[in-house]
Amino acid sequence: MSSGPGVELPLRNRTAIAGIGESDIGKLPHMSGLALTAQAAKRALDDAGLAAGDIDGLLTAYTLTEPFVMLGAVLCEYMGLKPRLCASMVAGGATPAILLGHAAAAIVTGRANCVLVCTGENRASGVSRDAAVSALASSFGHPYFEYPYGNSIPGSYAMIARRYMHEYGLTREQLAQVPVVTRRHAALHPNSHMKAPITVEDVIASKPVASPLNLLDCCLISDAAGACIVTSAARARDLAKPPAYLLGIGERHTHEYIVSAESLVRFGVTESGQDAYRMAGLGPDDIDIAQLYDCFSIVPILELEELGFCKTGEGGEFYAAGHAALTGRLPVNTHGGMLSHAHAGATGGMLGIIEAVAQLRGECGERQAARADTALVHNEGGILSSHCTAILGREPR
Numbered sequence: 001m002s003s004g005p006g007v008e009l010p011l012r013n014r015t016a017i018a019g020i021g022e023s024d025i026g027k028l029p030h031m032s033g034l035a036l037t038a039q040a041a042k043r044a045l046d047d048a049g050l051a052a053g054d055i056d057g058l059l060t061a062y063t064l065t066e067p068f069v070m071l072g073a074v075l076c077e078y079m080g081l082k083p084r085l086c087a088s089m090v091a092g093g094a095t096p097a098i099l100l101g102h103a104a105a106a107i108v109t110g111r112a113n114c115v116l117v118c119t120g121e122n123r124a125s126g127v128s129r130d131a132a133v134s135a136l137a138s139s140f141g142h143p144y145f146e147y148p149y150g151n152s153i154p155g156s157y158a159m160i161a162r163r164y165m166h167e168y169g170l171t172r173e174q175l176a177q178v179p180v181v182t183r184r185h186a187a188l189h190p191n192s193h194m195k196a197p198i199t200v201e202d203v204i205a206s207k208p209v210a211s212p213l214n215l216l217d218c219c220l221i222s223d224a225a226g227a228c229i230v231t232s233a234a235r236a237r238d239l240a241k242p243p244a245y246l247l248g249i250g251e252r253h254t255h256e257y258i259v260s261a262e263s264l265v266r267f268g269v270t271e272s273g274q275d276a277y278r279m280a281g282l283g284p285d286d287i288d289i290a291q292l293y294d295c296f297s298i299v300p301i302l303e304l305e306e307l308g309f310c311k312t313g314e315g316g317e318f319y320a321a322g323h324a325a326l327t328g329r330l331p332v333n334t335h336g337g338m339l340s341h342a343h344a345g346a347t348g349g350m351l352g353i354i355e356a357v358a359q360l361r362g363e364c365g366e367r368q369a370a371r372a373d374t375a376l377v378h379n380e381g382g383i384l385s386s387h388c389t390a391i392l393g394r395e396p397r
Contacts, residue, residue: 010108014246016243021039021044022224023224033126037060037118038079041225057083058116064345093380103115103230117350121346173200179198180203182336184326185333185335186339194341216339220342225344230246241361248281257382280393281397287374334355352377
């Protein structure tokens, strides 16, 4: 298989995640988005055994809850950092994994030595639910051809789910297995937003949002932040915690608005994953755990298939058969994902990266996967429009 443009960048085994931290999670009206992010960043620094003065790069995402355009510079000011590399990016939910790749590239090319990658928002308490939904609809619905006609993010994903069900025979019960499995995992995480057990019947009986998606098929709205410290592999080996090596990473951007998508059942996940597999020298059978973007219950089903973990049309059965469970063939979203652990803007994807590192270190207690030598993280943004796949390893490969 020939390599695409950029795939041969010398990133494999060159960098590692040396520290991870997540903020308090839930509805936290006493904390701003900046405070949540700073809390997560401090916990990541402490985890790595580093001080703020060791950071010479900061990469972050965006905020819909605070009035800052240059969020990266604002965070540096807030935390007392003066890095030589600073940027904020808007790629929707795909942003954290993309930032991880940018941090790795900056380290390999000598632009920075130690990069703080952080995201955070007080989306549960900083804005009302209606304001959050309206802001997202105006941001991700085409301003001329979608938003004026009442399009919404749940409506767009519901359209994808309905089309997938039509083409591949996915049942409502299989779709409902996704939030049920992730809730079981979230119940084992001490910092999860939602822990109460749910059943398939609960999901199907929950409040309708956009058919076939009900309330429990939709991600949470949380106050949450996450951070990781990226540095060279050589330096990471000398720090406080075992490193998680970046083995491979790939991106693909196929459209911006769903009206322009070439398909409603196949997106850029395959190509993003292929680039990451190729860089890592691995394939789907080599992956032990997966942290997949799950803003709605249909999304990890699509991602499982496009990433090669099961055949097209079999993602629902993968969940129904227990393969995504903690004791299954490929544990998926072992922290509970965005459906149960937390979701706050770009932070949902960041928490997947954090969980992957914690699993590789063997730090997850009751939710620790039996085998966790390699982990795949997939972030997606927009309406399945921007994709980034990262593969991390306990050891260099």
